[in-house]
Amino acid sequence: MSPDPSFDLNLEGLRRALDLLDARKDSEGPRGGLPNVLPETGLGEAEALERLAPDVLGRAADLGASEAMAHMDPPTPWITWALALWNARLNQNLLHPATAPFARHAEACAVDWLTPFFGMNGGHMTPGSSVANLTALWAARDLRGVKTVVASSASHLSVRKAARILGLPYVEVGVDQGHRLDPAALPHDLSDACLVLTAGTTSVGAVDPLECCGRAAWTHIDAAWAGPLALSDQYRSVLSGVDQADSVAVSAHKMFFQPKESALVMFRETEAAHGAISFGGAYLAAPNIGVQGSYGAAATLLLATLLAWGREGVAARIERCMDNARRLQAFIAAHPDLECFPDGGTGVTVFRPAPDRTDAFRADLPQGLASSAIIGGDAWLRCVSANPNADMERIIAAIDKACRRTSA
Ligand SMILES: Cc1ncc(COP(=O)(O)O)c(C=O)c1O
Numbered sequence: 467m468s469p470d471p472s473f474d475l476n477l478e479g480l481r482r483a484l485d486l487l488d489a490r491k492d493s494e495g496p497r498g499g500l501p502n503v504l505p506e507t508g509l510g511e512a513e514a515l516e517r518l519a520p521d522v523l524g525r526a527a528d529l530g531a532s533e534a535m536a537h538m539d540p541p542t543p544w545i546t547w548a549l550a551l552w553n554a555r556l557n558q559n560l561l562h563p564a565t566a567p568f569a570r571h572a573e574a575c576a577v578d579w580l581t582p583f584f585g586m587n588g589g590h591m592t593p594g595s596s597v598a599n600l601t602a603l604w605a606a607r608d609l610r611g612v613k614t615v616v617a618s619s620a621s622h623l624s625v626r627k628a629a630r631i632l633g634l635p636y637v638e639v640g641v642d643q644g645h646r647l648d649p650a651a652l653p654h655d656l657s658d659a660c661l662v663l664t665a666g667t668t669s670v671g672a673v674d675p676l677e678c679c680g681r682a683a684w685t686h687i688d689a690a691w692a693g694p695l696a697l698s699d700q701y702r703s704v705l706s707g708v709d710q711a712d713s714v715a716v717s718a719h720k721m722f723f724q725p726k727e728s729a730l731v732m733f734r735e736t737e738a739a740h741g742a743i744s745f746g747g748a749y750l751a752a753p754n755i756g757v758q759g760s761y762g763a764a765a766t767l768l769l770a771t772l773l774a775w776g777r778e779g780v781a782a783r784i785e786r787c788m789d790n791a792r793r794l795q796a797f798i799a800a801h802p803d804l805e806c807f808p809d810g811g812t813g814v815t816v817f818r819p820a821p822d823r824t825d826a827f828r829a830d831l832p833q834g835l836a837s838s839a840i841i842g843g844d845a846w847l848r849c850v851s852a853n854p855n856a857d858m859e860r861i862i863a864a865i866d867k868a869c870r871r872t873s874a
Pocket residue numbers: 538593594595596597622624664666667668688689690691717729
C-alpha cells in the first residue's frame with residue numbers, strides 16, 4: 467500500500483494557507499454553510515482550506531489592529547506562528563522524554579530563564595493560569611496540608627474553581643476602593659490556609675498587597691496578567707514582594723505575547739512541590755507532573771520569543787503597552803465627561819461616561835476597543851493594554867467622539 471500523502475509536507479498547500487492568512491482582512495467567499503452532520507465524503511485538504519478560510523480567518527478579531535484594546539489577549543509575533551507550525555508537524559508529547567528530548571529541554575530552559583525574575587526556583591508550563599492556579603493550590607494542599615483557600619472578592623474565578631475541585635472551603639475577603647485585598651479583613655489565623663494574592667485583577671488590574679506573603683501556611687500569587695512586568699526595569703516594582711510567595715502563576719498568552727495555551731506555574735521549593743503533584747505510571751519513563759497528561763510543546767514558542775527578543779525586547783513591548791495605558795488614563799482623567807476607576811498600575815483602564823450612559827457610549831465605540839465590566843453592580847468600560855500596536859491617537863479620538871455624540 468502506498469503511503470498516505472496527507473501526512474507529507476505539502477508546500478503548495480501550506481503556501482496557499484499562508485496566502486489566505488496574508489489576505490485575511492479581505493477574506494472573501496461564502497461564510498457558514500457547514501454541513502450539519504459529518505460528511506460521508508471529505509472535500510480534500512485544499513478544498514477544506516478554501517471553504518474554511520472566510521470563516522476562520524474572516525470572522526476573528528484582529529488583536530493587533532490599531533484600535534484593539536478590549537481584552538487581555540495580545541497579538542502574537544510571527545516567530546510563534548512558525549514554531550506552532552513545526553509543533554503541529556512534529557506533534558511531540560512532552561509526557562514522553564523519548565518523543566520530545568529537545569522540547570522538554572526547551573520547557574526547562576524557558577522556566578529557568580523566567581523563574582529568577584519571580585524569586586522562584588523552578589516550575590512547569592500549563593495551558594493557562596486557571597490550571598496554574600489549580601496546580602499551585604493542589605501543591606499547597608498536599609505538601610503543606612492547607613485546609614482553606616483565602617482570596618479577595620476580586621480574585622479570578624479560577625481560584626474559586628480550584629478550591630471547589632480540591633474540596634477546600636473558600637473564604638472571600640473584602641477589597642478597598644481600588645479593588646486590592648484589604649489586609650485588615652484577613653482572618654486572624656491563616657496557619658492552615660492558602661492565601662491567594664492577585665497581581666493584576668481581571669476587571670481593573672489591581673495588585674493586592676504582596677507584603678501579605680508569608681502570613682499563611684502557603685501564599686500563592688496569581689500574576690496571570692501582571693507577572694510579565696517582572697521583566698521590565700521600569701515596572702518591576704509593581705510586583706515587589708513576589709519573591710516571598712510559595713508559588714506564582716503567570717499567563718504567557720497574555721503579556722508575553724504567546725499564542726494560547728501558554729502559562730507557567732512556578733514554585734519557591736520546586737522539588738518538594740513537584741514531588742507532591744507527580745504520578746508514575748507503567749507506561750511512563752518519567753513521572754507525570756501536574757494536572758495535564760499528554761501535553762504539547764508550547765514551550766518552544768515561548769523559548770523562541772525569548773531568544774529572539776531577549777529580556778530587553780520583551781520589556782520594550784510591555785513598556786509600550788504600559789505607556790499606552792498611561793496616555794489613555796491621562797486623557798480620561800482630564801476629560802470633563804469621563805470618570806476613571808482608580809488605576810491599578812498594570813495597564814488596565816476602567817472608565818465610564820459621567821453621568822452614566824455606558825451602553826450607548828460603548829455601542830458608539832469601534833469594535834474591539836473596549837470591553838465591559840460590571841463593578842459593584844455598575845457598568846464600566848475596560849481597555850486592556852495587551853496590544854503594542856495600539857494607536858493611541860485613534861483610540862483617544864474615538865473615545866472623545868463617542869463622548870460628544872452620546873452627550874449631544
Ligand atoms: C487574574 C487572572 N487569573 C487567572 C486567569 C485565568 O487565566 P487563563 O485564562 O490563562 O486560564 C485570568 C484570566 O484572565 C486572570 O485575569
